[in-house]
Amino acid sequence: SAVLTATGPIDWNTLNVGTTLGATASQGSINFKTAQSGGTQTIRAHDNVTFNALTTTGITGDVGSINVTADNGFILAQTMTSGGVTTLGSVSANGSATLLAATTITGNTLAATTGSGLLTASGPVNWNVLNVGTTLGVTSGQGSITLQTAQSGGTQTIHARDNVTFNALTATGINGDAGSINVNADNGFILAQTVMSGGVPTLGSVSANGSARLIAAGTNTGHNLTTTTGNAVLSGTVVRWDNLNVGGTLDVTATAGGITVGTAISGGTQTLHAVNDIVFSQLTTTGIPGDAGDIDLRSDVGAISGGSISANGNTRFSSVGPLSLDRISGDVVKLSSTGDLTIRSITATKGVNLAAATINVNIEQIGSTPPIPLVVNVTGSDGGAATSANISIDAPSVIFNQFKVVDANVLTNAQAVAVLNGYVPGQMMLTTATQQVLLNNRTLAPSSWPTLQLYQPGGVFTMSQIGNANVSNAYVVFYTDGVSATVTNYGPGHTCCYDFTGASMVRNIAIDGEGKETIETWLAKKDGGTFYLLGLSGQARLDALLTPRPVETIGSGPAVNIEGLNDLRKLRRQGQRVGRPGWKDAAVETAKPSVGRLAQAW
Known part of the structure; x- marks a missing residue:
């Protein structure tokens, strides 16, 4: 010695x-x-x-x-x-190797073959290469830490008052220590920088056999981060990492700015929370025991935009700005934005929850055994009504548990569609495999294109469309041949209600009103709704019931008898004739070109 x-x-x-x-x-x-x-x-x-x-x-x-x-x-x-x-x-x-200094620690290489490495200084620590057999600890109490590479068998703990800069940190794991990496920059940034050597770039990276925890007061930036068996936590004012591959859960937080991620793959749940925008290329979870692998994204004041998302579990997205994605899949997909929601492809097994001002999505259900309905909720971001929605759904059957949209267009190949709690103050166009259903709550005027038209004052309704059969508590304006329309009973106090199949305003108003109307009731106003007369002159219905008169027409074409009066048919069965030859049913003839007024009368 x-x-x-x-x-x-x-x-x-x-x-x-x-x-x-x-x-x-x-x-x-x-x-x-x-x-x-x-x-x-x-x-x-x-x-x-x-x-x-x-x-x-x-x-x-x-x-x-x-x-x-x-x-x-x-x-x-x-x-x-x-x-x-x-x-x-x-x-x-x-x-082992232990270096303790009151001011700075500086060097090029440090090796501790079978033991640990510990570097502690009040000021900055600048060291190029660290290679230790067990644990590694580097601390700068009043400065920054700058490393090129640090490799250890056990856990690495790197803690600086200011910044932490490195090219590569690696922990391979030893008996009793999985080999985690913990980096803290109390008042500065964390930078995994790319280094050029001999014209070859070495990308900034963190590779832990266990977990990785990188917490910065400033920005948090790097290229590759891997945790083989553990979780990963990244935090900073702004977080930018190109590739994240995590065995457990992934938690990324941007405390003042946004998050930018290239590809993030994890076994467990991914949680990304940013103050501003979240941007990514691909997010994937595969699931681990006890954690199905959800994906939860939240932007406090920014937007969310990205490429594809594949969650083994559920997805939950929330943003103040627009939410725009290429593809997303999950067991239950939940998306919320106070702005626009645009998703090119949603694939879900059980359900989809959409909440935004405007919604434009395409949905496909993943088959299951036994088959289950796809449960969909569509609302505004605050739980109220969305302004507009364009939704395409590929599923055998769909249940809209909540459907609150001012104007909606729903296209589906489902044989069964149910709306349990609907609120459409504007209109909803539902196109199924067999029918075109229009719920127009702005006007009762019939439209020419749907096979079934409904109307519900106030916009609150329920509906079930199975094949050609429709059951709803909304008024039936009309339906075409091949449609079975059933209106459920509204209960006492409603002015015009049906609780049976086959009723519609266009088909029933003329017959239902015969022998009941007077000129006073026909001209009356009730509950703020205007009742209009039929025909060009406004007297067609009255004249048809009382005194035959010439048919009123629009333009130069002749009037066409669509359905004659009910009483007239009875007289013809008895071999009697009424009026002059060629007389037409004035009530029906004048009603046909005035469907708008007919609808308002009903």
Whole structure:
């Protein structure tokens, strides 16, 4: 062994001892060129410690560690050139390596073959390469940490008051320690920077066999992050990482700005929460025991936009700005935006929840055994009514648990469509595999294109469309041949209600009114709704019931008898004739070109 002790400085070029080496300067600094020992080295100075290379090889009973302390100064492993040969500043311990400095720690390479590595300084720590067998700890109490590469078997803990910059951090795992990586920048940024060497770029990366936790007060930026068995947590004012591959859960938070992610793959749930925009290319969860693998995205004041999303579990998206995606799949897909919601393709197994001002989506249900209906909720972001919705659904059967939209266009190949809680103050156009259903709550005027038209004052309704059969509590304006329309009973107090199949306003108003109307009731107004007369003159209905008169027509074409009066048919069965030859049913003839007024009368 060798022991060097002085009250003042110690300056020595080369030390080489078989067992242990000790050097102490109680009131000065220590300056070595090289120091090599079989056993442990213990070097401590009141001020600074400077050297080119410290090396231990280990002996029986002593693995050979290196401990360097600068109580009031710095530690510098300086690079030296002699005879044209450059020797990098280094620490190489067969056991562990511990460097403690009051100010700064600087060097090029540090190796602890079988033990741990610990670098602690009040000021900055600048070291190029760290390679330790077990755990690694690097701390800068009042400055920043700058590393090129750091590799360890066990957990890495890197903590700086200001910034942390590195090219690559790697933890491979050892017995009893999965090998996690924890990086904290209390008042600064975290940067996994790309380094060029010999014209070849090495991308900034974090690779942990266990978990990874990167927490920054400023920005958090890098290229590749991998956690083989554990979780990953990233936080910063702005977070930008190109590729994230996580064995467990992924949690990304941008405390003041946005999140930009290229590809993120995780076994467990992904949670991305940003103040501003969230932008990504692909998000995927595969599921792990106890965690199906949800995807939860939330932007407080920004937008969400991205490419494809594949969740083994459910998805929940929420944004203040527009929400625009290419593809998204999940067990239950939940999307919410106070702005526009545009999704080119949604694939879901159980359900889809959509909440936005305007909604434009295409939905496809993944088949299951046994088959289950696709449950869909469509509302505004606050639970009220969306302004507009254009929805295409590929599913055998659809249940709209909540459908609150001012104007909607729904296209589906489903044989069964049900609306349990509907609110459409404007109109809804529903096109199924067999029917075209129009719910127009702005006007009762019949339209020419649907096979079934409904009307519900106030917009609140329920409806079931199965094949050609429709059951609704809305009024039936009309239906075409091949449609079975049933209106459920509204209960006492409603002015015009049907609780049976086959009723419609256009078909029934003329017959239902015969023998009941008077001129006073026909001209009456009730509940703020206007009742209009039929025909061009406004007297066609009255005249048809009382006195036959010439048919009123529009334009130069002749009037066409569509259905004659009910009483007239009875007279013809008895072989009687009424009026002059060629007389037509004025009530029906004039009603046909005035369907708008007919609808309002009903």
